Amino acid sequence: MPTYSHRERVLTAFNHHEPDRVPLDLMGNATMLLDETYVRLRDHLGLAPIPPVRSGTTANFYDERILEHFDIDFRRLFLPKNPASSSTVQDDGTIIDPWGVGYQKAGLYVNIVHNPLHGATTVREVEAHNWPSPLDLYTTDGLAATARQMYEETDYALVARNPITYGFLDRACQIMDMAEFMMALALYPDVAQAIIAHLLEIYKGIYGMFLDAVGPYVQMVEIGDDLGTNKSLLISPRMYRKFIKPAELELYALIHQKAPHAALFRHTDGAVFDVIPDLLEVGVNVLNPVQTSTAGMDARRLKDAYGADLTFHGAVEGLDDNPTVDSVVAMVRDRIDSLAPGGGYVLASCNHMIDVSPEIIIAMFETAREYGQYT
Numbered sequence: 001m002p003t004y005s006h007r008e009r010v011l012t013a014f015n016h017h018e019p020d021r022v023p024l025d026l027m028g029n030a031t032m033l034l035d036e037t038y039v040r041l042r043d044h045l046g047l048a049p050i051p052p053v054r055s056g057t058t059a060n061f062y063d064e065r066i067l068e069h070f071d072i073d074f075r076r077l078f079l080p081k082n083p084a085s086s087s088t089v090q091d092d093g094t095i096i097d098p099w100g101v102g103y104q105k106a107g108l109y110v111n112i113v114h115n116p117l118h119g120a121t122t123v124r125e126v127e128a129h130n131w132p133s134p135l136d137l138y139t140t141d142g143l144a145a146t147a148r149q150m151y152e153e154t155d156y157a158l159v160a161r162n163p164i165t166y167g168f169l170d171r172a173c174q175i176m177d178m179a180e181f182m183m184a185l186a187l188y189p190d191v192a193q194a195i196i197a198h199l200l201e202i203y204k205g206i207y208g209m210f211l212d213a214v215g216p217y218v219q220m221v222e223i224g225d226d227l228g229t230n231k232s233l234l235i236s237p238r239m240y241r242k243f244i245k246p247a248e249l250e251l252y253a254l255i256h257q258k259a260p261h262a263a264l265f266r267h268t269d270g271a272v273f274d275v276i277p278d279l280l281e282v283g284v285n286v287l288n289p290v291q292t293s294t295a296g297m298d299a300r301r302l303k304d305a306y307g308a309d310l311t312f313h314g315a316v317e318g319l320d321d322n323p324t325v326d327s328v329v330a331m332v333r334d335r336i337d338s339l340a341p342g343g344g345y346v347l348a349s350c351n352h353m354i355d356v357s358p359e360i361i362i363a364m365f366e367t368a369r370e371y372g373q374y375t
Contacts, residue, residue: 002020003020004019004020005155006023006073006074006155006156006157007073007155007156007157007158007219008155009021009023009073009157010023010073010074010157010219010220010346011157011219012343013311013343013344013345013346014219014263014285014286014311014343014344015343016307016308016311016342016343016344017342017343018340018341018342018343018374019343019374020373020374020375021369021372021373021374022336022340022345022346022347022368022372022374023073023074023157023345023346023347024070024071024072024073024346024347024348024365024368024369024372025072025073025074025313025346025347025348026066026067026070026072026074026348026349026365027062027063027066027067027072027076028074028076028159028161028222028348029161029162029222029223029224029265029267029288030224030267030288030289030314030351030352031288031289031314031348031349031351031352031353032059032352032353033059033061033066033352033353033356033361034058034059034108034352034353034354034355035058035059035060035061036108036355037353037354037355037356037361038059038061038063038066039061040357040358041066041358041361042061042063042066044358044362045065045066045069045358047063047065047066050063053078054078054081057095057103057105057110058105058108058109058110059352062076062078070365070369071365071369073156073157073346074156074157074158074159074220075150075154075156075157075158075159076158076159076160076161077143077146077147077150077158077159077160077161077214077217077218078161078163079138079140079143079160079161079163079206079209079210080138080139080140080141080143081137081138081139082135082136082137082138082139083139084136085098085132085136085137085138086098090102092104093105094113094114096114098132098136098137099116099131099132099171099174099175100114100116100129100130100175101114101115101116101174101175102114102115108354108355112174115174115175115176115177115180116129116130116175117129117175117176117177117195118176118177118180119180120176120180120191121184121188121191122188122191123190123191123194125191126191126194126195126198127194129175129198131198131202132202133202133205134202134205134206134208134209135205135209137206138163138206138209138210140209140210140212140213143210143213143214144213144214147213147214147216147217147218148216148217150217151216151217157219157220158214158217158218158219158220159218159219159220159221159222159265160210160211160214160215160218160220160221160222160259160262161222162222162223162224162267163206163207163210164203164206164223165224166224166225167223167224167225167226167244167248168196168199168200168203168225168243168244168247168248169225169226169227169234169235169244170224170225170226171199172192172195172196172199175195176195181195182234182235185235185239185243186239189243192243193243196243196244196247197247199247200247200250200251203251204250204251204254207221207223207251207254207255207258208254208258211255211258211259212258214259215258215259215260215262216259216261218259218262219261219262219263220262220263220264220265220286221255221259221262221263221264221265222265222267223251223252223255223264223265223266223267224266224267224268224288225244225248225266225267225268226267226268226269226270227240227244227268227269227270227272227275228268228269228270228271228272228291228294229269229270229271229294230270230271230291230293230294230295231271231294231295232270232271232295233270233271233272233274233275234270237274237275237278240275240278241278245278245281245282248282249281249282249283252264252282252283252284253283255283256283263285263286263311264283264284264285264286265284265285265286265288265313266279266284266286266287266288267288267289268287268288269289269291269294269351270291270294270297271291271294271295271296271297272297273296273297273301273302273305274296276305276306276310280306280309280310284310285310285311286310286311286312286313286346287306287310287311287312287313288313288314288348289313289314289315289348289349289350289351290302290312290313290314290315290339290350291315291317291350291351292315292317292335292350293317293318299312299315299334299335299338299339300338302339303338303339303341303344307339307342307344308344310344311343311344311345311346312339312344312345312346313345313346313348314346314347314348314349314350314351315335315339315345315347315348315350316328316331316332316335316347316348316349316350316364317331317350318331319349319350319353319356319360319361319364320353320354320355320356323360325359325360325363328360328363328364328367329363329367332347332363332364332367332368332371333367333371335347336368336371336372340372340374347368347372349364
């Protein structure tokens, strides 16, 4: 068995061949450590405190020392925020982001409390909304040089970290209100289309500027949009194909154009088996988080049906449910047995680790390194 660099290991798995071991990932889209989990793990590993890398609310630390400790194969490139773009905090603690959406933190979670297009029923109201521009939100100053240096001086698989967090359906539900947007798809389709059209142009601008800087150097580009619940899709396949899929097709084509050698990583929670062919059609290469506990998403079924076309990323679930170390070891082994043969699997947590003990995180990655050997 040849010796693989981290980058070679990932690319081999992406190409549906078996490297020396299953690639490992952490601290990317839907695989972050929320702050309390991160701090416990940092202290458990005896690492000194470091400043947060972003001014978010729940997952603010990206710690190279932890990635090195677990021999993680990926490193992220972040699109920097425009220093002039910031959220505002109201007297009651509500945070209003540049999209006009209001949030309040409640314990470990953040809840939306203000939707700027709440009650909108006309395209005119959509057009009147103060939509942000890509340059209002982000800057690429110095980013190309950083990406080139990381590509030349490290052997990691480099990832364009999802800069927008929320996709077309997610963001539309935030801007309008989830129940209202779902109703608008049926009652006010022109309003729904107008919202998605604005999002598409903004997202194209964001990914265009990002990938103009880092596209030649990255092996994966992240994007996400939740389509599923535990039992079914959030919207019908027909509604998805009418409203969301065309926008994805256009945006993802731009991503592939500007990062032609990178796999497109698509995050969506839930039971999405019925639209996986659609995701393949719009250009998805890597599916995350692979919630095998949801309806129709059995790991072996996924591998049998789409293992030749998709790389599966994640799939280690229930870490926030206070599992035993033995149960985590068993789960990791099962996911490797189900998804890793022939390549096409990256082991990671299924969604962010919200309240997970250090012992569980250590057990997951140590088991994956040992049991995930292909020889």
